[in-house]
Amino acid sequence: MPSPERVAVVTGASSGIGEATARGLAHEGFTLVLGARREDRLAAVARELGGLAIPLDVRDLASIETFVRAVEARYSQVEILINNAGLAAGLQPVAEGSDDDWVQMMETNVLGVLRVTRAMLPLLRHAPRAHIVNLGSVAGFEVYPGGVGYTASKHAVRAITKTLRLELLGEPIRVTEIEPGMVETEFSLVRFKGDQQRADTVYQGMMPLTGADVADCIVWAVTRPPHVNIDEMVVRPIAQATVRDVARKA
Ligand code: NDP
Ligand code: 8X3
Numbered sequence: 001m002p003s004p005e006r007v008a009v010v011t012g013a014s015s016g017i018g019e020a021t022a023r024g025l026a027h028e029g030f031t032l033v034l035g036a037r038r039e040d041r042l043a044a045v046a047r048e049l050g051g052l053a054i055p056l057d058v059r060d061l062a063s064i065e066t067f068v069r070a071v072e073a074r075y076s077q078v079e080i081l082i083n084n085a086g087l088a089a090g091l092q093p094v095a096e097g098s099d100d101d102w103v104q105m106m107e108t109n110v111l112g113v114l115r116v117t118r119a120m121l122p123l124l125r126h127a128p129r130a131h132i133v134n135l136g137s138v139a140g141f142e143v144y145p146g147g148v149g150y151t152a153s154k155h156a157v158r159a160i161t162k163t164l165r166l167e168l169l170g171e172p173i174r175v176t177e178i179e180p181g182m183v184e185t186e187f188s189l190v191r192f193k194g195d196q197q198r199a200d201t202v203y204q205g206m207m208p209l210t211g212a213d214v215a216d217c218i219v220w221a222v223t224r225p226p227h228v229n230i231d232e233m234v235v236r237p238i239a240q241a242t243v244r245d246v247a248r249k250a
Pocket of ligand 2: 136137138139147150180181182243
């Protein structure tokens with residue numbers, strides 16, 4: 001039976017790593033609050049896992065505020081915040097970069113994490129111990145041609161994570177960044193705007209991580225004893241050494 005005192009909020013829980021993390025946290029007995037834009041998908045996950053689904057667009061401040069008010073109406077404290085909602089849009093060099101793509105990535109991956117964290121902090125501070133987990137990426141410390149909007153946004157997530165760890169020092173709030181390499185989710189389909197064939201080529205001839213592989217790392221980090229802070233965790237498929245070095249079979 002989930003304890004109402006141990007609430008975990010997962011943004012971007014309608015697919016991929018967020019959905020898998022929600023599943024892992026439910027298994028550990030956390031009470032789930034799940035946010036994302038695709039309400040039908042989110043409701044299905046919440047129904048299956050017994051959590052609360054609340055529509056959330058992390059690009060929209062009013063949506064974040066409504067989301068947090070809905071959490072507050074139900075729970076007095078939140079123990080875990082998983083800042084997972086995020087995306088890549090496009091793969092163009094700077095010279096051909098799309099403003100819309102850059103704005104979408106910055107608003108989602110950077111401002112979204114900042115605004116959700118700011119809005120959730122009072123509830124996290126009400127918990128006897130809390131934990132913020134940010135989904136960074138190997139793109140937070142590596143770069144590749146065409147990836148600038150995404151890599152810049154994930155470099156920013158790294159800065160946000162480190163800043164939070166300094167600002168929350170002395171409080172019982174842990175701060176962790178998970179930095180995955182290639183994970184086969186809807187990530188590439190979103191990046192290539194629905195082009196399934198192009199998305200499939202990203203993982204051709206190699207075995208990528210799954211959302212569940214990354215969720216395992218997240219669940220492990222949040223279930224360490226409260227005095228143990230996993231600062232960051234880099235996790236890649238064995239076939240990937242860097243963002244650009246991937247061993248593929250013909
Ligand atoms: P998915 O596309 O499968 O999932 C992304 C999730 O983010 C969806 O649930 C989506 O929900 C949500 N989301 C996107 N935009 C918004 C928004 N504006 N408001 C609320 N929710 C939003 O991809 P992944 O599971 O792979 O991605 C999850 C995180 O992991 C991202 O931060 C990504 O950058 C990171 N990551 C992914 C890697 C990979 O290779 N897949 C590697 C390293 C990091 P909805 O569309 O319903 O709103
Ligand atoms: C996703 C990994 O290599 O596509 O965060 O940037 S990569």
